[in-house]
């Protein structure tokens with residue numbers, strides 16, 4: 567197994583880093599302050615071929631692999647996780663299932679315009695009573711002439727307030743089991759969808775919605791895949807995306823680490839830069855070692871995806887380690903900054919709030935531990 571980066575991967579990292587620093591960074595402050603996502607970013611990403619990184623050229627993508635996808639994520643998150651989250655909900659959660667199981671017509675209508683930045687995608691799985699527990703999903707789809715009627719609600723949906731279409735999970739059979747869930751592509755705005763933007767402590771520059779769905783009509787051709795047949799697709803999509811989200815966590819940690827290193831070199835206390843004190847130097851050494859370990863684990867996860875061998879437990883291990891690393895590293899970053907760490911003028915507090923999102927979103931750390939422990943053959947609770 568060779569986990570080293572190819573010349574193309576290195577070039578991609580340099581290009582994306584430059585792009586993130588020059589085009590994305592200037593938009594961060596306004597987006598975070600106003601809690602609004604700058605929609606023009608989707609056009610800019612499309613122009614750079616950054617919306618289809620992991621999709622084959624034959625399907626309209628840029629023809630890279632999962633490792634490349636992880637590099638892009640790390641570089642975006644190093645600058646701002648809110649923008650990286652909007653990108654992730656769009657390029658993976660909202661369109662990967664369409665790429666995997668959509669009809670040619672669905673791909674032309676939704677997948678391709680999404681790769682070209684013409685339509686923004688979101689993915690609605692979580693609900694007020696069904697976040698960790700998909701089994702508790704209540705949103706229902708009832709068969710009617712020519713289509714389906716959707717009723718229910720979705721909570722904490724990234725991009726929902728700005729989406730042109732939302733991939734909505736709904737129960738198409740009455741049994742409370744995951745196998746009774748289907749996916750629908752719902753164009754927005756839709757008179758049956760009421761979407762409210764939520765206020766957040768983390769990833770404030772992305773827009774997250776609460777959705778009420780009342781008698782929304784979805785035509786038959788917007789059902790994705792087989793009726794009650796898409797649960798395995800959802801699970802595969804989540805596994806692959808957990809490796810991606812782990813790369814985001816490495817980027818968050820890296821951004822906080824670099825800010826801390828700069829601060830340790832410039833902040834003078836009792837006549838010495840604080841980096842000269844061993845307690846601070848060791849803190850930075852631990853941060854750098856933990857980031858390096860998480861990055862190699864992400865590369866391994868990406869390699870497993872590229873081999874077509876990713877399983878739920880491996881993805882859970884990668885996501886668990888990277889997300890908790892980001893949380894520890896960003897906490898260290900805030901503490902190393904002293905009082906400045908609490909001030910909005912410095913980015914480390916934002917990095918810490920953003921890291922907190924990823925021990926919760928995409929399946930909490932406890933749920934990742936449940937997945938891993940089940941793979942160890944332990945009895946189900």
Ligand SMILES: Cc1cc2nc3c(=O)[nH]c(=O)nc-3n(C[C@H](O)[C@H](O)[C@H](O)COP(=O)(O)OP(=O)(O)OC[C@H]3O[C@@H](n4cnc5c(N)ncnc54)[C@H](O)[C@@H]3O)c2cc1C
Nearest residue numbers: 689690691692697698722723724926927928929930932933
């Ligand atoms: C900013 C943000 C963006 C998001 N974007 C999206 C999105 O785009 N699409 C989408 O569908 N969802 C999205 N989510 C939802 C996210 O996936 C859920 O918040 C997450 O899965 C947890 O569900 P919950 O919030 O209902 O927590 P709960 O399920 O209520 O969990 C509460 C606590 O109980 C623990 N817990 C629950 N069950 C167990 C168990 N069996 N064993 C041990 N501990 C348990 C949890 O770990 C947690 O600590 C987003 C969330 C956030 C915060």
